[in-house]
Amino acid sequence: MDWSRFDAAFAECYSSDMGAPAKSVRLMVGLHYLKYAFNETDESVVARWVENPYWQYFCGYTHMQHVCPIHPTCMTKWRHRVGDARLAEMLAETIDLAVRQKHLPEKDLQRVIVDTTVQEKNITHPTDSKLLFRAIVKLAQAARREGITLRQTYVRVGKFGAIRAARYAHAKQFGRMQRENRRLKTYVGRLIRDIRRKAAGVSDKLAKLLELAERLICQQPQDKNKLYSLHEPDVRCIAKGKAHKRYEFGQKVSVATTNRGNWIVATMMVPGNPYDGHTLAGTLAAVETITGIAVA
Known part of the structure; x- marks a missing residue:
């Protein structure tokens, strides 16, 4: 080497x-x-x-x-x-x-196979109650670091609310589950307003967290580009038609391999969830850049 x-x-x-x-x-x-x-x-x-x-x-x-x-x-x-x-x-x-x-013969680099897959992120399965409770915890921790005294952190009541929502979902009592989720959204909204009132100057890290929290409480079930994780906000819910895994939470990755031998010659992370055909040109350009050989 x-x-x-x-x-x-x-x-x-x-x-x-x-x-x-x-x-x-x-x-x-x-x-x-x-x-x-x-x-x-x-x-x-x-x-x-x-x-x-x-x-x-x-x-x-x-x-x-x-x-x-x-x-x-x-x-x-x-x-x-x-x-x-x-x-x-x-x-x-x-x-x-x-x-x-x-x-690896050089002629094999002239013909490649391009496909996309999902690079799953290290996150738990996202649910509304789980995300809202994490937002409560993170907002309370961020306020403590910034020296902001909150009227109430809602961590304790938020924890019990998330537990009740999970139990109602398991029992298929979805009306009660939605009631707990609405209550958790109320807690998050109160924390956001309390922090904005008392913060003299919001740091970039806290401002980003507040933006994510507001995005979380405003999103609806049928919205596109939903927030599935607070520490990985770029995660997308992607369906690749797999029988054993209907949905995957991560980011789309385009991979190019040689037609013979299956040597990986390029990989590229694709923002969002575009149509696979729209990723082809960028991946082929990456292949030519890495190998220095034009794809036939």
């Missing part, structure tokens, strides 16, 4: 005269390769790296390390810093390595 390629690609993201000395590019790139190859999380790949000398050698270390040199959150910060365009270099190097090792 050509590790010097990553040094050149990520050079603009590093500074030699600012802050603490940065971790090596090979370490960060190697950890991400291992993460996706073995389907690990940021936390688990760092934990396994410490006890696996083969992984350490892959990341450029020649002696056994007993402590990982980074914290798992550093991987998230590093991804945000380098951006999506530079991260595509990892996939490009994988494809180039396969071509150099003669595992």
Whole structure:
């Protein structure tokens, strides 16, 4: 593998005269390769790296390390810093390595198969009562951080209201369930108004939370682009016609593979839930950018 390629690609993201000395590019790139190859999380790949000398050698270390040199959150910060365009270099190097090792003929890169799937987010199944109660908790916590004294937090009564709504739904007493949901909406609305009255200056984080809370209490069952999660507001409810899973909550992803061999040559996250045919042009352009070969 050509590790010097990553040094050149990520050079603009590093500074030699600012802050603490940065971790090596090979370490960060190697950890991400291992993460996706073995389907690990940021936390688990760092934990396994410490006890696996083969992984350490892959990341450029020649002696056994007993402590990982980074914290798992550093991987998230590093991804945000380098951006999506530079991260595509990892996939490009994988494809180039396969071509150099003669595992992938170049002619196979001229014909690809493009399809879309859903990348599910790590959220619970969204219900009105659950979302409204989470909004109550988050608003109360945000007000406490901002030093705002609320007339009432509604956390305790909101918890019991969410429990009652879930029990009524289980018993198919939907009228009573809707009554509890309306009560929870009232609590959220009171918190929003109380915070806006007492906040001298609203921070960006609190303003975003207030906007999401207002969007939550205003949305109707038949609305489009509904809010399904407060910490993942971009989540969409997508139906792909699967027999075992009627609806999936996440974001649409377009994937391109070679016609022969099924080598993944491009992936692209698609905002919203567009028609699959409308994602084709962007995915083919990404294939040509990554592989450097025009698709026939």
